Amino acid sequence: MNHRKLLYPSFKVLIVDDEEPFIRSLSIALERSAGINNIRKCQESRDVMGILSEGGFGLVLLDLNMPYLSGDKLLEQITSEYPEVVVIIISGINQIEPAVRCMKLGAYDYFVKTNEEDRLVRGVNRAIQMVEMAKEHKEIRSRLLHDRLENPDAFEEILTCDKSMRAVFQYLESVAKSSMPILITGESGVGKELFAHTAHRLSGVEGPLVSINVAGLDDNVFSDTLFGHAPGAFTSAHEVRKGMIEQAAHGTLFLDEIGDLSVTSQVKLLRLIQNGEYYPLGSDRPKRMNSRIVVATNQDLDKKQAAGEFRKDLYYRLCAHHVHIPPLRVRRDDIPLLLNHFLGEAAEALGKKRPTYPRELETLLANYPFPGNVRELQAMVYDAVSTHKSKVLSLDSFKRKIGAMTLAPNGPEAETDQQDERIFVSSKSLPSIHDVADLLVSEAMKRADGNQSIASRLIGISQPALSKRLKKQKQGE
Incomplete structure (x- = not known):
């Protein structure tokens, strides 16, 4: 080409x-x-x-x-x-x-x-x-000030209605054309690869996006994969092999799971970014890199630096532009949007008619912390649709996946919890067990949107026991 x-x-x-x-x-x-x-x-x-x-x-x-x-x-x-x-x-x-x-x-x-x-x-x-x-x-300030996206179509694969995600979109759009590396961080399952594809589309480069998952690659395999080799570089090297850098010419080189890269390989990547050139294995003639670099990780690179497992100089090179994707549990308004999308996607993939779902499902999912994020929600929906037989989607499949639910530790509710804790600490006398139980029941009903079945699961009691407590609360008012 x-x-x-x-x-x-x-x-x-x-x-x-x-x-x-x-x-x-x-x-x-x-x-x-x-x-x-x-x-x-x-x-x-x-x-x-x-x-x-x-x-x-x-x-x-x-x-x-x-x-x-x-x-x-x-x-x-x-x-x-x-x-x-x-x-x-x-x-x-x-x-x-x-x-x-x-x-x-x-x-x-x-x-x-x-x-x-x-x-x-x-x-x-x-x-x-x-x-x-x-x-x-200057561009970032302008976009955030005017709350605008120049290329909204580039983000069509990423479904969201969350304001914090829109701010991430604006930032990515501002830095996508930069020649400097972009670091994408976020928990497993949030969609880091989708953001890498979006950065590639926004960059305007003409070449391809070439992706490599570097987790588990030893130093020799990493070097051969990235740099390629000349004939005779090692016993089985009979002909020239183009490395991923050369395959990504005039495009984007995406290195996923960068936090798992060995320290030895980190040094080689650092030299590549610093010098913009590399040597194929077995060759003494350098080649110039003419692709831009995007990397991603679900690990905390600050902790890895402190532990001596990730080089600080490489980190500073990689985070010239840092895109952090918030987890699903702090953008709960996205859950209904994603749920409906995955229902249609699963129904089409499995050759079934798209099912409707009970209103309680959104409430059930809104109170689950989703450690696996968007990917976990997608898997839940596919599993439920695969076993679906009636017109209305059953909650049973989701309840089995979720298991024993607990109050979500993050999101807006966490702030309320912290406020309640401050009240208890600052109070001259502690509330009684009865008062705490009433508070817990009220909070569970609030989070469950009045659904006793879900509320009882949140606090780990049976529905009849919850119903009995609610009746006592009404009688005591």
Whole structure:
């Protein structure tokens, strides 16, 4: 498949120098070492402001000593008229005074024309990342302020009516085009892979999404899977094998379960992200990575860092953009929406007519904490539909799956529980057992939406016993 040349970064970089050989040399170095190819060249200092007026520029690499207009004069004009454009001064003069003067005028950095090409490229990379982050933060603020989505169709696979999820959508849409990695976190079953697919669609890249689950891969398998190998790299390597990085060219490389990656493999991934290049096994010729990276995990990487199981430098690289997906138990309004969707999906897959369900089912599910999140709800629905025979869906299958229910520990109810606890602690005298029992019964009936069958399961007593307590409460009023 042929792809047109993709430009990096997303904004244009203007190189200004009256010496054409230096412009050519620097352009080659930037593209070879860092993949920077969205470059505009200018040898005439008097043309610079006109070029910038075309728009789309984020960085200017500016020679200090040029005919007609000197670099410091241009620097003043650029910072005044285009304050969002970052300027790096590149000079043949290795003196402190000009460097200090340029920094005071607003230059981001100052480099001397020497043979230290790598240092200059690193400096340009830092500036690009700073400009990208500034643009992304501005975009995030704008989207959150106006509560808008530019590409709502990209999220059609993710069913939700929750406000916190909409905020996650807005953030993901703002950072999806970034060249920096995106870290997706959330409990098992919340739909991290769906978010990775959405990030890929929003990114605008032309290549494919290539997914790898790295859990359980030893270092050799990880290297071979990611980097590929040359013939003779090991005994069974008879021909070239393209790694997943090469297969994801001009697209997205998605690494799932990144929290399970061995420390040795973490080092290799860190070098890949830092340098943007890699070596296939058995090869001494490096290849450039031209795909963006998305990673996901259900583990707490902060705890793994503290335990020495996950490298801090890799974590900081990966979490440049962090998307956290809230669990289902804190977005209970999504349960009816997902329930109806999975009912239709299951009925179609199993060749059955879509069943209706009793109103009590939504209440029953709303009081379950769903440790397996959306995936667990989907499995419950499929199991219930597979055994369904009458017109109305039975609650029995769901009750068997849920088992002995307890009060959900999270969500809005948890705050109420904490308030009650504070009342008990601050009270001069503790409430009686009778008062606590009445409070527990009232709370269970509230959460069960008045359904005695569900309320009795919540507090672990039989329905007749609950009914008896409710009658006593009414008599005592």
